[in-house]
Amino acid sequence: MLTNHKFSAKLDGVSASPFCLKVDILLAMAGLSYDVLEGPAALQTAPKGKLPVMKDQEELIADSEFIRRHLVINYNADFSGGYSEAELAVAHAFMRMAEHSLYFVTVCTRWLPDENFAVIEDQFFGILPPEMRSSLANESRKSVIAKVNNHGYGQHTWEERLALGRADLQAISTQLGDKPYLLGNRPCFADAAVGAQILCTLSNLPFSGWKKTVEQFPNLVAYANRIKEAYPEEATEAA
Structure with a gap:
């Protein structure tokens, strides 16, 4: 099971972090289920001191772009839209x-x-x-x-x-x-x-x-x- 580690703060009902929001959108695009860890507990796990982080089994993937690549390689997620x-x-x-x-x-x-x-x-x-x-x-x-x-x-x-x-x-x-x-x-x-x-x-x-x-x-x-x-x-x- 994937666990999405992200900031809990929101502004006007939208995640205050565009990078955490990006990962939320990517997960929705891929149709993948996941758990969530938010707030200070999530930040304490961050290898680079920043969120988002994705936990997959015991592996921690930091940075929204490396998370995207992980989803493509390990979950066959296709974010290409069929474009050239x-x-x-x-x-x-x-x-x-x-x-x-x-x-x-x-x-x-x-x-x-x-x-x-x-x-x-x-x-x-x-x-x-x-x-x-x-x-x-x-x-x-x-x-x-x-x-x-x-x-x-x-x-x-x-x-x-x-x-x-x-x-x-x-x-x-x-x-x-x-x-x-x-x-x-x-x-x-x-x-x-x-x-x-x-x-x-x-x-x-x-x-x-x-x-x-x-x-x-x-x-x-x-x-x-x-x-x-x-x-x-x-x-x-x-x-």
């Missing part, structure tokens, strides 16, 4: 852009503005005892700020970040067009990744410039909601 290698190369590039560029605009939006961080502290750390909550939340915030500064996005102004993010959104919107999924009528692995990233941009936060930017692309909002409806979180969670 050339088409899937395009899908791979869009997935990488969403996970290594678009994602960091979302991270900065959540953690840098004080008014948004107040929501994050409540939703991410609310299960902790009050005497621990604030200190751990602020330590995590410092770590995130260091990460985005090292990456580069933390060094930009808000206007610059939004401009970079908008360019990514425009590219995805153009590729999507009026198709239901990135490559056509059938979803592939990249839809799990890109759809999860866009869903996580739509969280209601006090400082909402990023969400408003995303909402300027109606086909992306419809696309994210389509994936949410087609592959609800934990749709194949074991009873």
